[in-house]
Amino acid sequence: MTTHLSWKVGGQQGEGIESTGEIFSTALNRLGYYLYGYRHFSSRIKGGHTNNKIRVSTTPLNAISDDLDILVAFDQETIDVNSGELISGGVILADSKFKPVKPEGLDAHLFSIPFTEIANNLGTSLMKNMVAIGASSALLGLEPEHFEGVVQQIFGRKGDAVVKNNMNAIREGMASFEKESDQANVRFKLDPVKPEKRMFMIGNDAIALGALAGGARFMPAYPITPASEIMEYLIKKLPEYGGTVIQTEDEIAACTMAIGANYAGVRALTASAGPGLSLMMESIGLSGITETPLVIVDTQRGGPSTGLPTKQEQSDLMAMIYGSHGEIPKIVMAPSTVEEAFYDTIEAFNLAEEYQCPVILLSDLALSLGKQTVDRLDYDKIEIRRGKFDPDQELPELDKNEYFKRYADTEDGISERVIPGMKNAIHHVTGVEHNEQGKPSESPENRNTQMNKRMKKLQELHEAFPQPLFTDIRHEKADLLILGFNSTRGTIQEAIPRLEEDGVKVNHAHVRLLHPFPKDEVKKLMEQAGRVVVVENNATGQLAKVIKMETGADQLETVNKYDGNPFLPGELHHACKELV
Template structure:
């Protein structure tokens, strides 16, 4: 028996690869296993190689595995592209239709199963993915009943006959493999899971759910990979809570509509990827100077331009911090797990209203689209804070037709705020520099006063966990640093390095701007060497660290920008080279 293994299904996009992985992983999740999945897919609707790699474990996992135990192949290309990942003792389960072959190997076994033929005999070749799920269950020594409930949910609306046919296809696939296996492959027999119920979701769904729980009731957005699932989730759910989603003509309209809704007192967000954020930059500046709260999600992908729209990268960091013209207060957050994506989205709305500024929730494709096990969310932790917004206020009457001081210069930099139309709350709102009432003003002293006021509001920002720390050493040989989805691979690499006798700490940056210098600096000082792990070509996080904490002589970059996420052994081996 084994406590952990990795399974991958691959084929041409559009032939059921995603649904195969969904059925397989959902069933295992319901049995109580921990899962971490990552989809490799092409930037076209149909055709092109795609695969779904799922790590299954009896204990928590937060990273893609280095190797592979089972490869389910719907075409020869899947074998050619993914065979190198298979460990000694690994298995290929392939559709007999394409006469599969594997490189000569004494350690990997090929099982040729007539997926298409069995499915066709049962009524349609489309059920070949169900035959593959059944074959996989047999290799894992799992009863087919574990998958039947999932099949019922997915196909139930099409009628019981369709459900029965798909279950029969799974059984046929399991029986075919079982006859070939005999009593073999005991190493693929998974130890029983704990049976506990946990969620299994992608980061985008967690963000959308967090927006809903955090009080958002309006989302204008333009579809773009890999952010669209946020919009798609809220299209279904927001109307149930009196909210709505509007698909705008472009990202410029999306951002300005979100700003307008927040101005009117409705919590609103928009979500996009790098190209969309580029279009929003002028609008983000508008939110900054008018001091309107707005939450914007940036799901990073491969760039520049269209770049690698369906691949992993972390290259928007500098743009999110410094992309706007002029200088405005801005908060940039970076969750590193699906749970954090949920809670951080709620916090993003709170911070946006408390500090009256744009808040960017920065994720990456691996976090946004990778599916992972999530412990039940605690809705008692949901706390709605609206800052200085005066809802239904009894404002004093203004004398001599004066205006409300919406942009009053205050000690903490945050001015009073009212919903437009509030009695005695009349004021100007404009994108040009203005005085305390919002009237345009180009006076030098006024300019200094308003700029200083806006910028000082985030000097003492209160953020629950600006840096995630896995740091048990007062003095360390090595400090590993990252942000977003690299947290899991860094923790695994850290464990391997510790086994080699090194003292290793891990810091994961969750508040990127304003930068948490005071939180990170002691860890940097306490380390002999610092390795910054990031999916970009120029070491953007490392450069920001050098600007804010110094100690550049200690820092080394571990970079990857080929469109693929880091694997644990890559971080481990490149860190080990330093010693």
């Protein structure tokens, strides 16, 4: 019996690798296990090696594992590329079709099972993934009945015969493994858990669901990896709530349409990745100078240019904070778990309307596409705040030829917001500098007034932001403080106990509000540590540079990874240990 294990399925892209992992993990999630899944895939529609690694545990998970217990291989390349991760005594379940060969010196059990042959005998080779699931289930001591609900949900619309055939494929896969392993007596049976209804979703699903729950009713967007799932989710769901999604001709149109919808009083968002955000920069400035709320999701990926569109990276940080020309108030948030992604998306809409400025929700590929078990979301926590905006209010009458002072210089820098159609709310809107009524003005005095007004908006944000840092403070005086952002949180949390076992006292802080930066909070934590290390998936240490600029710190260590893969707990443990 075991409390956790790691399972991976691999083959050529287009062979159903994703669906194999999806069916396998969904069934285990429904049984009550916690899961964390991460897909390695190529930036092409078909062909090229791809794999789906699923970690299963009786306790919550937030990172992929260092090693591997079970490898399901649909081709020899999968064995050659991934077998190095296998633990001593691990298992390879391989399709006998390609005559699998175990690498020399590998301490693992290889079972050659006729996935494709069994599937063909049942009617189609497409069901070889179900045969593989059956073999995996036998290895784990699961029953075919555990998969019936998932199979029915996925294939039910195709008819009872299809459901029956897929269940038969699972049963025959189980029987084939039992036959092959009869003498080896190899099993990875999981400890039983109490079935619980929990969500199992990627970060992009959580962001999309958060947008829906937060009142968004319009999304213009252009598809791009790894952000497209946000758009795809809302295409299905927004119409049920009176909203819509429009696929635009490019990211420039998407951003300006979102600005237009927000100007009209409708909560709207757009989502993209680094290349798309580059195209949006001028429009982000338009949102800033017109003081129009705007929520943008940036799912970071490997760059520059097209770069590594399906691989992990965290290299957009500087661009998101400083990318737009000129100076505007801007908020940059960075959730670090799927659950935070849901709640932070809602908060992004609140902040955008309260401070009348662009809000960028920064994610990364590992968070956006990594799939996690999530406890039930608390919808009672949802709060909709619209700031100085009330579409039903009665405004005082305007004198003849007078405009409403949409950009009135107020004590907090935030003016009363109105939308088209409100009586006595007529005003001018332009992307050039303007006076309080919105009329263009190049007066130096007016320029100073309007710039100062806009830039003081966010002075009190830190008091209003609920939690600018996630902190795990274990020691009053630590040997090491680890800082990070986005998806590295779970990996850091897993590395900490290993460092503590080595005698290293570790504190951890994850930055959730990247701009305006919570410098006082971070500086205080840094003063309580002997050494500070910043962990990030980029080559230049962008977060470390922001911390240095904001806090004045000059002694920072960095652990950087930029090969397209997320950090593993083990490698982070070793890297941090070498620093102390």
